[in-house]
Amino acid sequence: MLKADQDTIIALATPAGSGAIAVIRLSGPQAISLVSSCFRAASGRSLEDCPGHTIHLGNLYEGKRLLDEVLVSVFRAPRSYTGENVVEISCHGSPYIQQEILQSFLALGCRMARPGEFTLRAFLHGKMDLSQAEAVADLIASENEASHQIALQQMRGGYSSEIRDLRDQLIHFASMIALELDFSGEDVEFADREAFRELLEKIARLLKKLIDSFAMGNVIKKGIPIAIAGQPNVGKSTLLNALLQEERAIVSDIAGTTRDAIEDEITLQGIGFRFIDTAGLRETADTIESIGIQRTYEKMEQARVLVYMVDSSALDGQGLEKARLESEALRAQYPGKPILLLANKKDLLSPTRQEEIGQALEGILFISAKTGEGLEELQQRLLGFIQTGLLRNNDPIVSNSRHYEALTRALEAIHRVQEGMAEEVPTDLVSIDINQALFHLGEITGQISTDDLLGNIFSNFCIGK
């Protein structure tokens, strides 16, 4: 098991570059004495004597050279983020000052913190469990309200406390059963079979609920994929640009310009949408374009909502019939997927023509990607597709794929235990599956962890966290 080493680590806690203020953080046994040795407080007091959770104004020196006037916050072990002595130096935010301060402490025997090392230490000192530590990284990475909420909930304990609790109860039964095995010659039952069955049922229910939430958690974390498909030149790229409010896709009036899928995200009411502009659906001999079309079908498969777009200004009687057939073909090809019919280039349309098209293609939404007309309504409709059932209550949502794996394995093991009990399989075999379940549940909270696993998780953090 990895142990926190005795090094005192240091890192910039604020982003690199210049700002009004920068924060440099130290953690480890020497943190307070090291800073104290080169800091003169305005109050005249020594940092060595001050209590934790106090802030001090003063001058920071490198030898005799004054580096900056700073604020120093002192946290004493174990009452700190990491559980160790922690000192934070808030200096003036010039990159030069930041570097000079870092260098001076490195010269005094600190070492640079590795990515995520502050949070790793918080985990190793029991300040948080593994799933909470992982949530810290998710919280920093979250870019919209929904993923922020999920990370925050997980950081504050989320489902891990419930898992820990059920795991403890399972351990109780595991030890009772182990006891029975010790008395194997005699026919004794220490573990109350009925209570055990109930507990297994309860665990299975929770695991199932968490596993099911992953599909939504994943979608929220990565954005909800929406594919925009349609014949060449109907204005897909223009729509994407209008939604993104930036020139991302290449707009041109040569049919077939969009050769590949282009993806980008926008946030609507706190939910990230990932728009995928797909190559025009068109039979073509152009091989580059056919690859694009192949990818279009793949993207449509992955999307949660399909937007099928037509150029309403180009719809004569024949075009209208073709659009109707194509949209029906889409519905047949991707059953169960919500499809939104969009008629673009409304600005080129007469009101009577619009009415005729509206009657022929029911539920079609008229927009103009060029003028922005109808885009508000489009966004509302997209939200409508996914909001049902999403984020309605405070049920925990699993967004971490490592947890999803562990939960799935744990549930499989629990099912095997349940089957074993039902078929009155010998107790020693059942206990193997119980231990498997305990192992996988412990993986989530970090009660079971390996150096490799920890290294893997924390190396994905940013430095200074």
Ligand SMILES: Nc1nc2c(c(=O)[nH]1)N(C=O)[C@@H](CNc1ccc(C(=O)N[C@@H](CCC(=O)O)C(=O)O)cc1)CN2
């Ligand atoms: N300046 C600063 N801001 C920050 C952090 C930080 O480390 N430094 N944090 C870093 O992510 C977050 C806050 N997290 C923290 C969590 C616990 C403790 C702490 O001192 N805990 C003690 C005392 C608790 C108490 O007084 O009740 C403890 O747990 O024993 C500090 C920061 C966000 N903002």
Ligand SMILES: Nc1nc2c(ncn2[C@@H]2O[C@H](COP(=O)(O)OP(=O)(O)OP(=O)(O)O)[C@@H](O)[C@H]2O)c(=O)[nH]1
């Ligand atoms: N009048 C009008 N023209 C539009 C509108 N939307 C797009 N256009 C024009 O239609 C042409 C084609 O637009 P694109 O966005 O490149 O079409 P696309 O569907 O991405 O085309 P491909 O790349 O071939 O798949 C461009 O000249 C756009 O300026 C609109 O709402 N009204």
